[in-house]
Amino acid sequence: MxxxxxxxxxxxxxxxxxxxxxxxxxxxxxxxxxxxxxxxxxxxxxxxxxxxxxxxxxxxxxxxxxxxxxxxxxxxxxxxxxxxxxxxxxxxxxxxxxxxxxxxxxxxxxxxxxxxxxxxxxxxxxxxxxxxxxxxxxxxxxxxxxxxxxxxxxxxxxxxxxxxxxxxxNHHQIYDIPKDWDRSIRYRDSKHCYLLTISANYLHKNLAIIPKVIESLINKGYFNFKFVLTINESELQISESHKNYTIFLGKVAINQCPSLYEQSDFMFLPTLLECFSASYAEAMKMGKPIITSDLTFARGICQDAAIYFDPINPDDIADKIIQLYENSSLQEELIQKGRNRLSFFxxxxxxxxxxxxxxxxxxx
CATH class of the missing domain: 3.40.50.2000 (Glycogen Phosphorylase B;)
Structure with missing residues (x-):
């Protein structure tokens, strides 16, 4: 044929x-x-x-x-x-x-x-x-x-x-071939907790909530975090005082994404609509805890392998980030559950x- x-x-x-x-x-x-x-x-x-x-x-x-x-x-x-x-x-x-x-x-x-x-x-x-x-x-x-x-x-x-x-x-097969990963993008240090969001800036991805989450984290006394975003700085309205808490990478190639997970602590996805987000499977594959929206599509994909938040409530999002950050055993539990869940895709x-x-x- x-x-x-x-x-x-x-x-x-x-x-x-x-x-x-x-x-x-x-x-x-x-x-x-x-x-x-x-x-x-x-x-x-x-x-x-x-x-x-x-x-x-x-x-x-x-x-x-x-x-x-x-x-x-x-x-x-x-x-x-x-x-x-x-x-x-x-x-x-x-x-x-x-x-x-x-x-x-x-x-x-x-x-x-x-x-x-x-x-x-x-x-x-x-x-x-x-x-x-x-x-x-x-x-x-x-x-x-x-x-x-x-x-x-x-x-x-x-x-x-x-x-x-x-x-x-599922995740792209590049995640199974470490020798083909492009590790040219470097940002990690030992001082910060990095929350990675690999996404274009579609309205339903809800990235506009991030500046409000940053404000909430600061108000709660947390300052050692950075949001890593694959969009340009011009795509997100954020105050000068909050830019220190964000890393704007712009569009990245598929073979650069595994290295971004390697350098990050959590996968963060405040999306409001999905049929299936490969980010969930990617995080499971790379052994990163998932923090995402408490909506039916997300629970259907991740089940017990994620921490869920109200995606339109920045204080609840900040609380869930702090909860995961302060609980290393919960992090390990989510990583293991993610690996188990990945086998279903x-x-x-x-x-x-x-x-x-x-x-x-x-x-x-």
């Missing part, structure tokens, strides 16, 4: 990690595979390790109200593509062959999240427009949807009259194999 992996819409966030991981599991495949991906993904791919039956095409699709795309349609025709797999939608394109599309839009299935209470009227209207367009895209442009956990699958089944399957996420190779089986399944 000839098939196409479509990553032409992925430019930020966890989608790049999943796409990169999947692509790197294709090196031993014998099918003719065309991989269409954005500049951001292609820049992190070592094309020398791929055989000649795998072709890369750089293309950055633009969001569109229309389902046709002459550039991609031409590739499908020329390469005699029989199936398209879009890692995560919306795809902004309806292929003229079977189309399997990943779903990772928690905004449309977790309406109970406090995220929605934080939005202005303008932001709600913008999100409503996006939701309408995106759900129409998933409905009209795909034949099969793939979610990252069973809870999302059950919710999607109520929204769409089509086949929906679950393939769980598919490995990168297993996830890739499940994707491939969906692509090759002619009954779908």
């Amino acid at each position: 000839n098939f196409l992996i479509n990553c032409s819409n992925l430019r930020l966030g966890g989608g790049i990690q999943v796409a990169h991981s999947f692509i790197n599991e294709l090196t031993s495949r014998e099918e003719n595979i065309v991989i269409v991906c954005t500049t951001e993904i292609l820049s992190q791919i070592d094309r020398k390790i791929f055989p000649l039956n795998i072709k890369f095409i750089e293309y950055n699709i633009k969001p569109s109200l229309f389902s046709s795309n002459s550039f991609l349609d031409k590739i499908v025709k020329q390469e005699k593509i029989e199936c398209v797999f879009t890692v995560f939608g919306p795809s902004y394109w309806r292929p003229k062959v079977k189309h399997i599309c990943g779903y990772a839009k928690p905004h449309y299935v977790y309406k109970e999240s406090p995220f929605f209470r934080m939005l202005s009227l303008k932001q709600r209207l913008i999100l409503l427009i996006k939701e309408t367009l995106h759900l129409r895209d998933f409905k009209n442009n795909s034949d099969v949807l793939v979610s990252e956990n069973e809870d999302v699958t059950s919710k999607l089944a109520e929204m769409f009259d089509k086949k929906i399957v679950t393939v769980s996420n 598919l490995k990168a190779s297993e996830r890739a194999n499940q994707y491939i089986q969906l692509i090759l399944d002619k009954t779908l």
